[in-house]
Amino acid sequence: MKINGNTKVSKVIKENVEAIEAIASLNPHFTKLRNPILRRLLAPRVNLSEAAKIGKCDVNEMLNALVAIGFELEDENSLVDFETELPENKKKDKFLEGKKIISLDVRPFLAKGEDPFNVLQKALKKLETHEALEVLIDFEPIPLIRIQEKRGFLNLTVVEDGLCHSFFKLGEGKISQAELIGEAVKTVNESQFNQLVKTYPGVIKTIDVRSLEMPEPLVKILEAIEDLDEKTALKVFHKRVPQHLLPELETKKLNTFICAISEGNVMLFISKRNV
Missing domain, CATH: 1.10.3910.10 (SP0561-like)
Structure with missing residues (x-):
């Protein structure tokens, strides 16, 4: 390879x-x-x-x-060229000027093999304009930064004594979840969903993550979408609409259809092909 x-x-x-x-x-x-x-x-x-x-x-x-x-x-x-020089303290001081720092240490979650995404999302959702969220983590959280920057947050990450301090603050152009996921994510009824499955011109793989504890549903779906191509789609049975996953699917240019049947019973249909 x-x-x-x-x-x-x-x-x-x-x-x-x-x-x-x-x-x-x-x-x-x-x-x-x-x-x-x-x-x-x-x-x-x-x-x-x-x-x-x-x-x-x-x-x-x-x-x-x-x-x-x-x-x-x-x-x-x-190759992708990335700068390796860390931001200086002056950059940090300027970035955090006038901000109240709220710290969140996600290392205990990672140490237990848990995904801290939901905890981070809740903390960012509560963030006020006069505040900045400091995320303490062992490595620069590039996937998280990528998603939050699309949501309109500003980020600066510095390393002090071998520990990453990733700071987030509200930008002027903060956008909603609906704006972030765009037109690639659609809500359909059960009849429309079944029609999608019936008429899809390719192979449909099915996974059921309803009995799994977090972060295994996220893991299983991310693993499954890596194998998708123009002739393969994914059908997912989930307990809830995975809101934190939708921006990731949008980033990967996947089309996602969501059908909420009842409490604890949601279906997703994910494909690369426009259907």
Whole structure:
């Protein structure tokens, strides 16, 4: 398999499971890839260049480690170039000027293999204009930052004594959930949903996550959508509408149809093809 800075970590691991140890050996931050739940949460969301930034290592070092176990390197011109220099304290002071700091340590959640996304969402939802949320985490939370910036939040991440402090504050253009997910997410009734399933011109994979505890439903869906192509769709049985997942599906340019049948019974139909 040929790789470059844009290659998703999940695809690398799927191709060769030895990649977990090859990456984990580069930096203590990457040892979390050995945890199956955390690996499934992080790997589908970032590419190799972003992972290198999270671990504060050179992307070429990571690529070389993967080449050593059998991967082939594509043209270096296709690599994503990220700045590695951390923001100075002056940037932090300017970013937080006049703000009351509210701290949230998500490391205990990650240590237990739990996804802190919902806790973060609740904290950000309560954030006032005179406040800034400080997220304490072992690595730069690039997937979280990407989603929240689309929601209109401003972010600055600094590293102090080996710990990432990721600060969020309200921007002037804060947008709603409806605006964020756009037209790629639609609500349909049961009849319309069944018609989608019946007329879809391809293979439909089905997963049921209703009996799973968080973050396993998120893990299962993220894992399943990695295998979608123009001829394959995904049908999901869920307990609730996964609001925190919808922006991720939008980012991946997937079409999502939601059908809420009853309390604790929601169906999703996800595809790359316009249906």
